[in-house]
Amino acid sequence: MAKSETIGRSFPWSFGLHWQGLFMSLLLLVVAFLVLTPLVLMIFNSFQLARPGEQVVYGIEGWRKAFTSPGILGAMVNTFTLAVTRQVIALVIGVLLAWLLARTDIPMKGTLELFFWLSFFLPPLPITMGWILLLDPKYGLLNQALSSLGLFRDSLFNIYSFWGIVWVHLSGTIGIKVMLLTPAFRNLDAALEESSRIAGAGALSTLVRIVVPVMMPAVLVTTILGLIRSLEAFEIELVLGVPVGLHVYSTKIHELVTWEPPQFPPAMALSTLFLLILLLMVALQRLYIGKRVYTTVTGRGFSTRPTALGRWRYPAFGLALVAAVGITLIPTVLLILGTFMKLFGFFNIPEPWTLDNWRQALRDPVLVRSLWNTIAIGLGSGAVGVLFYSLIAYVIVKSRFAGRALLDFLSWLPWSIPGILLGVALLWTFLQTKIFIPIYGTIYLLTIAMVIKSMPFGAQLIKSVVLQLGDELEEASRICGGGWWTTYRRVIFPLLLPALITVALVGFISAARDISTVVLLGTGRSRTLSLLMLDFAAGAEFEKATVVAVMIVALVVAAALIARALGGQISVKG
């Protein structure tokens, strides 16, 4: 089968070749500006040593301090072992779950998939507190219950540990894997699996030897995305690791950024390591995918008949249900419970339950505006992002544009800057670029910031789905007299829609939950719910912060239900 041919004529040929080239060049320039400027400013300022208010001075002291600071090597080792461990576990479980949901006949697939989506939405910090409530070695409810049964003398579970960190991360990590892999698995033509079974392979063998290799672009993208995000993770590590001396790379960066004055030069020097890792990952991905063919949706007809599991149907369903409930319902219930506690985690104080947290949060005069800002930024970044990322993905996969490899590489770059530094880098970018000044501090600027931040995820996910689309679909449309727009609207778009909806939804969720990117860009007028949550937490009002966290969860669940309703109706049918 020929490689998915890059087709100049795939693009609006009615514009003429030079307009195509102009458009794609413009797209490349815009992407380059949006991602390279913050990165260059970050690297440049890693050499700027002056303290606040002093004359500018350049030197390499920041770099020297960064890489000779005590514990940095240990932190790097911890970072990699934690990231690889949880990604491997989550990948195995995620692939299995995605396969069960997309390719088999287990019942309640829609509900289960929703549970896994929900697990990804849950804000990490309150979820961590919830797990501490259960698994603290001294006061965790589960440990106390087990001790009272007399089965164990010492606490069985200790959340403040390497495996505690892995455990808490798994809910979000498995969730995102299921979310990203399931649409891709759905696009697989069942004929491939049927051929395997005819040849005598069982369901699991077909999964391992046929399905996973064909799904490799999606699996690889998901793994790389997951690994990069794991390397940058720090909230859970800050709460569970630092108190027991378990530092990771990002907590070291966080430490530098929260010094007074903030130590940006060494923090930025440290973050350049992420750039090198990203370069390596992207190179590996391109090497693997480069010469292979991954088309699964062709003009020959498309079957999505699920695999019958027979006697394994209900045990498999039970497994999926336990996973879904375990990583979703338990932390959600704990989070909601926490909002009614006078003091989060303290059951033994007089009258531990109260409605005051909800009363005070709901009466806060900035709540309604924060909610409105969040919805506006979420919708804006979801809609604008989808359009932008789909253009990028389409040009990378379907065009002959000379700069498409560069465009592919650039679309990864926002994730080379850790979240805690991306906000600063974007602040510098927007302040140094005059066209942004009129919208500085407004929700429009925050929307642009979120579109930049979510670019790697959005562009790569859509790209992995576009790779699955065979060229004969477009060729058949052209043969029937359809122009580019008709082909895109009636053939390509319906096939991409589930992925586009997923990307728009994740863009919405990112905007609703994000703190680090927007904290320096927002003002009192453009405050979002996540910044309101941060404000409460920083002001020693943690319980009110959990109320706002529940509101954020409710908002994104509502968005997810709407998105699933749309996506569920327009999935590829056999």
Next chain:
Amino acid sequence: MKGLVLVMVALALNLSGASAQTAKPAWQEEWEKVLEAAKREGVVSLWGPPGGWARGTLADEFARSFPQIRVDYQGASGSAAWPKIQAERDAGLFTLDVHIGGVGTAATALYKAKAQQPIEGAFILPDVKDRKGWWGGKLHFGDPEGKFVLVFSINPTPALAYNTKLFDPKGLKSYRDLLDPKWKGRVVMVDPRVAGPGNARWHFYLEALGKDFVRGLAQQVVLTRDHRQSVEWIASGKYPLGTGLSDVHVGEFGKKGAPVGQISHLAEGNYLSAGWGTVNFMDRAPHPNAAKVYINWLLSKEGQLAWQQKSGYNSARVDIPKDAVDALNQILDGVRHYEQFTIRAVKEREEISTKFAREIIKD
């Protein structure tokens, strides 16, 4: 003729009475002019402490008194706010009218960047200008020129927090008792290497008890940078004692029924800090008149009463009732107090204490 003279005298008396009624003091005329201009500006842009309590105190209370002036309030610590303020100013963007926060950022970053203008230039109300109403009969400043960083809140910070079920406060008389081997690994402290309550407490210990004491203390304590976590550990009994903790968090836990108590001071005294209580009039404020109205409101008796009532912190004004101030935030007579809100203290904290902490405490 006599009648004409009488009419003229009556007319003259009327006119003099009328001018006496309409003659306003100069401050009032200025105030009305500035207030009108502030209403036309329509907004005042503030940066202050984080939290709903701070917004409620510094923004909502002002808005109640001046509903025609909207408050654009952002809350964050100084170290979080400064990068944004600096980047904006470097780009020629001046968005901030008034900064309210700790002495540290104001007296170092803001002052060095010449980001403030002399605050007394904003004073209009006699209530604000009159120094007799302030602690010590004078205004207190955190900058070397005594013009820019006005301290409006002065509080002692409780020395220690403890679990009421595990510790008897009578068991400690002197800070030196903390060096007793029985306390090794049982006292939690917020990391003194970064700005915050641990750093302030460390500076006090260095000043009052010397280097040997803090060297010994560094071996005894368990450090954390999470303010809430440190108090959770006390409340849950993981550690019976804590020093250099956030009094806001400790106070919250105590109010909600957790078994935590606080000790205001021991034999060697305590320190006074401004906490979040300095006000700075920003240079090139985008809404200068609204900024002046705000500053006058904040420093007036009305504003300072609101500050005390909503925050529980002690105002530096001594001519207002103190019943709303938490008992632990009241300046007690007979206790030796080290002033940590002066520029001398700020410089020493940065150049000596913090540096020393980073030398002797390693990860």
